[in-house]
Amino acid sequence: QVQLQQWGAGLLKPSETLSLKCAVNGGSFSGDYWTWIRQPPGKGLEWIGVIHHSGSTNYNPSLKSRVAISLDASNNQFSLELSSVTAADTAIYYCAKGLYKLLLWGQGTVVTV
């Protein structure tokens, strides 16, 4: 059974770079899309971006200048980097499998700026 396990620094200072990883346990990247989503405190879900196993990416236009999603197929992991963080980037960050059928999610990582 495929599971997503995510981790990364939970406390950042303004202007630092957020870095999170998500490991795909029990499966592989082949043919799939991998997505990052966040939820600021008291607010709704926000789509951050997606990467295909081929390496193609797309990002939320509101974050595009600061975000990068990459994958490490050899370690079955994909990553999120968000630069120049501010308090507005404080949120629970989730990784998920898929492009629009997001059936499998990571446990979430609380990031505080």
Next chain:
Amino acid sequence: QSALTQPASVSGSPGQSITISCTGTSSDVGSYNLVSWFQHHPGKAPKLIIYEVSKRPSGVSDRFSGSKSGDAASLTISGLQADDEADYYCCSYAGPMTLVFGGGTKLTVL
């Protein structure tokens, strides 16, 4: 890319049915039959309950149903149960490798 519009809150009594609306545009909901709905209990990861407008993943109760007309989609929950109390989010494909979420609706079971 603007968020889809959902009511902030809905409520219903156990056993009743409720419907949550999700309004988008001709660039997202109106263009693709790729609307999803998620149930989100605080402290847990969101759970996919409807995908491709009206399909249910394995294990999801048939009390949950989805539909779409034009630029708007809706989620209906019948036979409300206490455990249905949660936040519900719609989500639509919006073009090449792009998703947009709704603002979320808090369901209260009275």
